[in-house]
Amino acid sequence: MNVTLKGIHKFYGKVHANRGITVTFRQGTIHGILGENGAGKSTLMKILAGYVPRSDGTILIEGQPADYSSPQEALKHGIGMLYQDPLDFPALTALQNFTIGQPSAPFLSPEKKFKKIFQELAGHFNFSIQPDSLLENLSLGERQQLEIIRLVAAGAQLIILDEPTTGISVHQKEALFSALKQLASAGKTIVLVSHKLEDVMALCSEVSVLRQGECVGHMTAPFDKETLLKHMFGRVPAPVSRCIVEKGSSLLWMEGVSAVWKNIRIRRCSFRVKEGEIVGIAGLEGSGQAVLLRTAAGLIQPVEGNIYWRREQITGRERRFFKNKGIFFVPADRIQEGLFPDLTLQEHYALTFFEESLIIPHKGSKEVASERVRTFSIKGRESQRVTELSGGNQQRLMLSLLPTDPQLLLLEHPTRGLDIESASWLWKHLQRLSSKGAAIVFTSGDLDEIFSVAHRVVVFFEGRIVLDENVDHVSVKDVQKAMAGVFRD
Numbered sequence: 001m002n003v004t005l006k007g008i009h010k011f012y013g014k015v016h017a018n019r020g021i022t023v024t025f026r027q028g029t030i031h032g033i034l035g036e037n038g039a040g041k042s043t044l045m046k047i048l049a050g051y052v053p054r055s056d057g058t059i060l061i062e063g064q065p066a067d068y069s070s071p072q073e074a075l076k077h078g079i080g081m082l083y084q085d086p087l088d089f090p091a092l093t094a095l096q097n098f099t100i101g102q103p104s105a106p107f108l109s110p111e112k113k114f115k116k117i118f119q120e121l122a123g124h125f126n127f128s129i130q131p132d133s134l135l136e137n138l139s140l141g142e143r144q145q146l147e148i149i150r151l152v153a154a155g156a157q158l159i160i161l162d163e164p165t166t167g168i169s170v171h172q173k174e175a176l177f178s179a180l181k182q183l184a185s186a187g188k189t190i191v192l193v194s195h196k197l198e199d200v201m202a203l204c205s206e207v208s209v210l211r212q213g214e215c216v217g218h219m220t221a222p223f224d225k226e227t228l229l230k231h232m233f234g235r236v237p238a239p240v241s242r243c244i245v246e247k248g249s250s251l252l253w254m255e256g257v258s259a260v261w262k263n264i265r266i267r268r269c270s271f272r273v274k275e276g277e278i279v280g281i282a283g284l285e286g287s288g289q290a291v292l293l294r295t296a297a298g299l300i301q302p303v304e305g306n307i308y309w310r311r312e313q314i315t316g317r318e319r320r321f322f323k324n325k326g327i328f329f330v331p332a333d334r335i336q337e338g339l340f341p342d343l344t345l346q347e348h349y350a351l352t353f354f355e356e357s358l359i360i361p362h363k364g365s366k367e368v369a370s371e372r373v374r375t376f377s378i379k380g381r382e383s384q385r386v387t388e389l390s391g392g393n394q395q396r397l398m399l400s401l402l403p404t405d406p407q408l409l410l411l412e413h414p415t416r417g418l419d420i421e422s423a424s425w426l427w428k429h430l431q432r433l434s435s436k437g438a439a440i441v442f443t444s445g446d447l448d449e450i451f452s453v454a455h456r457v458v459v460f461f462e463g464r465i466v467l468d469e470n471v472d473h474v475s476v477k478d479v480q481k482a483m484a485g486v487f488r489d
């Protein structure tokens with residue numbers, strides 16, 4: 001299906017998010033949309049998907065104007081979208097979510113029929129999802145897989161993916177890429193919004209770059225990374241490099257810890273982090289990284305083993321105790337776990353930095369809010385609700401809620417959704433905290449990120465720590481092997 005967006009404008013109140021954008025998506029191609037945080041990419045895609053109305057402009061399908069005003073109607077026109085945070089129903093099973101919105105399929109209609117289609121499609125794309133799993137137990141990557149097969153089964157001819165590779169495992173990314181290539185060669189049109197130039201360069205045959213709501217360039221493959229960066233930012237952002245920090249004394253020590261969260265178990269894990277250290281955690285999604293971070297944050301209790309903080313035994317203490325020690329956690333899933341979607345930025349700062357009470361303590365929060373919004377370059381006003389921020393700016397908000405003097409930061413995919421320049425800004429910020437003695441432990445699906453900023457790399461495989469080394473003593477290949485369960489002597 002060939003689709004053209006012509007002269008698209010979008011105003012959110014005074015914000016002019018799309019300023020007359022024209023772009024054509026051709027049948028059988030994968031078309032990349034690039035741009036810095038807040039450039040207007042998601043807005044344009046949501047307009048195409050019928051999720052938000054445009055203020056002006058035309059959508060042409062095979063040259064004919066198409067009018068639709070909801071995602072359901074867009075899907076009837078063959079256009080489906082997979083969102084950064086999939087819009088699914090956590091309390092239902094994967095199969096129940098799959099059946100929702102299928103043509104001629106009332107909810108919970110002949111289960112067998114849909115189970116068969118589900119299994120065939122999942123098998124066709126080599127996806128790991130199971131129909132009877134509860135959605136709330138699925139990883140982000142698995143929820144994406146579910147959404148892709150749901151859209152394909154519902155007859156989508158053009159599929160939009162907004163930042164699909166952040167927060168998913170290397171293995172899931174490979175499965176996703178192969179599925180997208182299969183879909184394009186079967187004649188579907190794929191539109192990929194991404195901050196990862198490597199992904200765009202590996203997959204796309206055409207690219208359009210947005211900046212401040214305008215389309216500033218169209219390019220065709222082969223792409224040159226520097227030219228893409230210059231189009232996105234006006235210059236090539238400087239890469240981050242590892243900082244050298246004098247390692248201090250031991251902060252957190254987990255000794256033989258076993259714990260379970262969302263059906264994922266860690267078994268007898270021993271892990272130590274010192275003042276000023278930056279530790280990157282790698283592993284296939286669901287291998288235990290998420291459990292380790294939440295256990296270290298006091299959000300879940302170990303079923304065996306002990307946790308020490310500066311030699312004090314703190315096993316079994318409640319989260320507040322960990323918080324008072326200066327231990328903070330940032331989850332990957334900002335909407336479900338990290339933020340309150342319907343609260344404003346100012347309300348988030350009020351809840352974070354002021355006296356805990358039954359009502360939101362507004363007093364004084366306005367000053368904190370404007371200072372944080374400025375420092376973290378959040379594109380948004382203090383009075384805006386979280387849902388009104390772009391994905392990258394939601395990520396900045398979550399990070400701006402951390403205190404200025406933490407002792408230990410536990411971060412799940414901290415650069416998720418950030419553009420290259422913002423990611424490098426964030427790492428410089430975290431490195432400043434580490435130079436003041438804070439320890440940073442983070443998960444990442446991007447081994448290049450781990451190798452460029454971490455001092456140590458820890459690898460999880462099936463709930464166990466199978467590698468824990470100084471990054472200078474291992475190669476990317478060693479880490480990849482460990483992630484796949486191939487251990488060194």
Ligand SMILES: Nc1ncnc2c1ncn2[C@@H]1O[C@H](COP(=O)(O)OP(=O)(O)OP(=O)(O)O)[C@@H](O)[C@H]1O
Nearest residue numbers: 012017037038039040041042043388390391392393
């Ligand atoms: N529902 C909304 N209400 C008000 N303003 C909004 C809303 N959604 C987006 N915006 C604003 O529109 C602008 C463009 O946002 P958009 O989400 O399209 O950017 P983006 O390029 O997708 O960014 P990112 O890379 O961070 O996801 C931003 O200034 C954002 O704050």
